[in-house]
Amino acid sequence: MAMIKVQFQSGLSLPTFLKRYGSEAQCEQALQHARWPDGFVCPRCQATAATQFIRCGHRYWQCVACRRQTSLRSGTLMEQSKLPLRTWLLAMYLLGQSKTNLSALELMRHLGVSYPAAWRMKHKLMQAMAEREAGRQLGGVVQLDDAYLGGERNGGKAGRGSENKRPFVIAVEISDDGRPRHAVIDPVPAFSKSALAQWSARRLQPGSDVYSDGLGAFRALENQHAHTLIQASGRAGCEQPNARWVNVVLSNLKRSLDGTYHAFKFCKYAHRYLAEAQWRFNRRFDLAALVPRLLVAAARITPWSERALRNVPVFPAEASC
Incomplete structure (x- = not known):
């Protein structure tokens, strides 16, 4: 290779x-x-x-x-924090240079802080990443797929009906040389036509050339984009030229999350963990610049208290999560 x-x-x-x-x-x-x-x-x-x-x-x-x-510090993500800026910068370094993900527990051990402090730091920095990626749109050739985050709970529903699963959409923009350029990874309320139409209006530039599998909800994209269905299914469908890269990125994402986190509250915090992976993927071409870029993001977003970090609104359809 x-x-x-x-x-x-x-x-x-x-x-x-x-x-x-x-x-x-x-x-x-x-x-x-x-x-x-x-x-x-x-x-x-x-x-x-x-x-x-x-x-x-x-x-x-x-x-x-x-x-x-x-x-x-006032008006920044570090507002009211008693930790030295050296600790904050080291956290940015560890989160940015990690090839996969870094849990709050591992961050605690690296930084020598308490677990609640490490949790707050990680979620604040992930929130900064999410806000920086909120306005990103993909255009040109885009490969699209659906997936779930989370797994079954003991005694709960199995399969797609599990109350511990969070549906999300992943899209990868393909450059002229056939390689992935940027990606967006977003939780959605459900795989319905209305939800996918709202998502595409926010994330895809009009007239994009979109390739996806045969999920019925993806037909909502046909009004605004050139939409092509990948006819093959299973392994053969994943290896199709117009589906290969989105499946590679999705596979790496799942492997990274499964290998790092034992569990987290998927319904509440999935958007931040997915945004972290998206932020790092879209800036992978210059790893040396990740610390100053994350510092800029932390310096220019609205401060977040722990109460605000934990009081995350969920989609109406998932209010029971």
Whole structure:
């Protein structure tokens, strides 16, 4: 088998990471650049002139126009966190450079923090990934498939009727040289025509050339896209040229999740775990840039409290999950 250059890129080594982000001062400088690349901007009035002062060991910016005081962390994902920025940057490094996934339990052991702290960090960073990927659309040639996340519960329903399974859609955009470029992986309320029509309006560019299997709900795509059904089924269908890459990505995704997590609440948190895999896949061409890119995402999204992280709305059809 020929070497795939994307997989064998050097990425960001641990010694290089420690050289760039080994001190708290270096991490603060990196966060400041990620948040205000062109200089300070007041979050209230958007003015750029400010004075700086130190209070209780922390640097603050006071806007000259409206007098609002802003710390480096306020308004970011790290707001109100008592952990050093070095710990946050190391978590970003571990999540970004992992070839598969990293559980909160493993993150706890690497960082030397409590499990609740590791859980909050992981879910906050996954939320940042989800928000960065929320607006992505695929176009051109797109391979599409359906799948389920989760498994049977003891004493529960078996098969597709299991209350512990979350349906999701995976789509892979194919480049001109026949290789996968980007992917989107989204939970859906059900494999129905209405749900797939709403999903395609959000995720697929009009006029895309879509290939899928014979699932009846996929016929909802025919009004807006050129839709081709893969006639073969089973292993033969997976090996068809216009279905190969979506099945490869799906297989790698399932293997990664099954090998990392013993269990998690699929109905509540599936969108974050799938978004993590999607974010990393779509940025796989430059592994060395994943830490600064994730830091930018963490610096520019709305802060999330633990209550907000846990109070995730589920689809109406899955309110009993």
